Amino acid sequence: MAERKAPRGVERRLEHEGTLVRMGGGLAAGLPGLLTEAGIGAGRVLVVADAFLVGRRALDVVLDALKGAGIAAETAPGIAGEPKAATVDGLAGRARTFGAEALVAVGGGSTLDAAKLAAAVAVRGRAIDYALCASPLPADALPVAALPTTAGTGSEVTRTSVVSDASGRKLWAWGDGLRPRLAVLDPSLTASLPPDLTLWTALDALSHAIEAATHARRTDRAVAAALEAAAMIVASLERVLDDLADLGGRADLLWGSMQAGRAIDLAGCTAPHALAHALGSLRPAHHGRLVALAHDALMAPNVEAAPGLFASVAGAVGTDAEGLPGWFSDLLARTRLDRGFGGEGLGAGAVVAAMLTPENRPMLAANPKSYSTDELERLVAPLLAA
Numbered sequence: 001m002a003e004r005k006a007p008r009g010v011e012r013r014l015e016h017e018g019t020l021v022r023m024g025g026g027l028a029a030g031l032p033g034l035l036t037e038a039g040i041g042a043g044r045v046l047v048v049a050d051a052f053l054v055g056r057r058a059l060d061v062v063l064d065a066l067k068g069a070g071i072a073a074e075t076a077p078g079i080a081g082e083p084k085a086a087t088v089d090g091l092a093g094r095a096r097t098f099g100a101e102a103l104v105a106v107g108g109g110s111t112l113d114a115a116k117l118a119a120a121v122a123v124r125g126r127a128i129d130y131a132l133c134a135s136p137l138p139a140d141a142l143p144v145a146a147l148p149t150t151a152g153t154g155s156e157v158t159r160t161s162v163v164s165d166a167s168g169r170k171l172w173a174w175g176d177g178l179r180p181r182l183a184v185l186d187p188s189l190t191a192s193l194p195p196d197l198t199l200w201t202a203l204d205a206l207s208h209a210i211e212a213a214t215h216a217r218r219t220d221r222a223v224a225a226a227l228e229a230a231a232m233i234v235a236s237l238e239r240v241l242d243d244l245a246d247l248g249g250r251a252d253l254l255w256g257s258m259q260a261g262r263a264i265d266l267a268g269c270t271a272p273h274a275l276a277h278a279l280g281s282l283r284p285a286h287h288g289r290l291v292a293l294a295h296d297a298l299m300a301p302n303v304e305a306a307p308g309l310f311a312s313v314a315g316a317v318g319t320d321a322e323g324l325p326g327w328f329s330d331l332l333a334r335t336r337l338d339r340g341f342g343g344e345g346l347g348a349g350a351v352v353a354a355m356l357t358p359e360n361r362p363m364l365a366a367n368p369k370s371y372s373t374d375e376l377e378r379l380v381a382p383l384l385a386a
Helices: 027-037 057-068 085-098 109-121 127-133 195-213 220-242 247-266 271-282 287-305 307-317 324-334 348-355 361-365 373-385
Strands: 012-016 019-023 044-049 072-075 102-107 144-148 160-164 170-174 182-185
Touching (some): 012 247, 019 027, 019 247, 027 057, 027 144, 027 182, 044 057, 044 085, 057 072, 057 102, 085 109, 085 127, 102 109, 109 144, 127 170, 144 247, 170 271, 182 247, 195 220, 195 247, 195 271, 195 287, 220 247, 271 348, 271 361, 287 307, 287 373, 307 324, 348 373
Parallel strands (some): 019 182, 044 072, 044 102, 102 144
Antiparallel strands (some): 012 019, 160 170
């Protein structure tokens, strides 16, 4: 089916904690003007892109726009899969060698996370130095413009980067210096995203919204952004899966994903993300699919422990707190999510041990229900058997 133009009226603008957010169909072609609007005056930029995008229209639009404005751009090797600390160090080295004054990230959350941390490492240190806040981020990190091509992580507005160390552990770096200066939400950049990635990334964003709204450190602003995100994602996801060329629906997914990103930036994630990170460290799979499976396993006990906290989330998606776990499971069924994890030979004890590592424990502590190790093992075991 031919790609359609996004409908009139979807252009939106907001500012989040120093990040200028602009959304609208075709905005990527006007990137140089948006860089100026965001206060990024760069004559040389390193463009960090998904491996999938090399040679494709979404990246070519960005490169052509920079070239047309006389901005020298070098494209870094494409990011494939979740970023490693060594990959980030390599990007930082490329930025220094090229003399980049800014980074432009075009891709999914992994690419955006890698570029954000590389912009700091380009100034000082190595990626691993900033993992788990071991060292303070440099105050003069290179500015970053983020152009997401998936509607999932909300990394374009967060002060967090997640990378893996040499052993495969997912580690996070956190700090204001990681926030992009500019986020450009152009639904046309997501038009080529296949059904599975469209689904997995949207479920990740929905998970962000649910977790931020029920987080121990939630704020009124976080909850407001989370509820808007949940409502928009649920209203548009199945519509987009039915018609992948629906750019109006994709615009709503992008905006919902960004609002969910704002929500976790203001609050954070809870136990389902701790479980998803643990699973991914032991059996690599797409994070969005893993976090959906994690929510399916933990939603019922979470809601039972704190139904009042989940009532607003349930209302945003059109159900009540008691019905929320069943509603979520039905959503996964309607969207045909593959629930098979393939956990043969992997014990629940190993997964729970991975949930209790320093990088995951804070998410467990912020969860609305406190779990014992035995409880977690009982909840994880059926997931591994699927």
